[in-house]
Amino acid sequence: MKDFLTLDKQLCFAVYETSAEFTKLYKSVLKPFGLTYPQYLVLLALWERDEITMKELGEQVNLGTGTLTPMINRMQENGWLRKERSKEDERKVYILLEEKAYNEKSIITQKVLKEIERCNISLTEYEELMIRLNDLKQKLKTREPSDI
Secondary structure (H helix, E strand, C coil), X not given: CHHHHCHHHXXXXXXXXXXXXXXXXXXXXXXXXXXXXXXXXXXXXXXHCCCEEHHHHHHHHCCCHHHHHHHHHHHHHCCCEEEEEXXXXXXXXXXXXXXXXXXXXXXXXXXXXXXXXXCCCCXXXXXXXXXXXXXXXXXXXXCCCCCC
């Protein structure tokens, strides 16, 4: 068990380093579009389902309003989306994609896919990794409370 305490045996560190590599990958792909990785996640969510509330969007991409609001404002300034206040409930703000987001979708997603393919990750391996990581995430979320 002594070896477990070395840095290279820490699953959390492997996930951290892998995340950093993904960040580099996405940064290089998204930079020509003037997008950050979190902004790309917003676009992915809206490409799945356009015209959702700011609250729903925040829940979907796991970002709080303090982070999401300035990001949405920048994306609106850059022509990716727009905000519309609900006519029925003034407290609700809907986020809608602009034409630019629809026009650039296939170009952006193809560049992302091409970059992932350059990593020599097969579709089967990709799907297996998604299953394993989602399973790990669920186990971490539902862990027993600690006595610490």
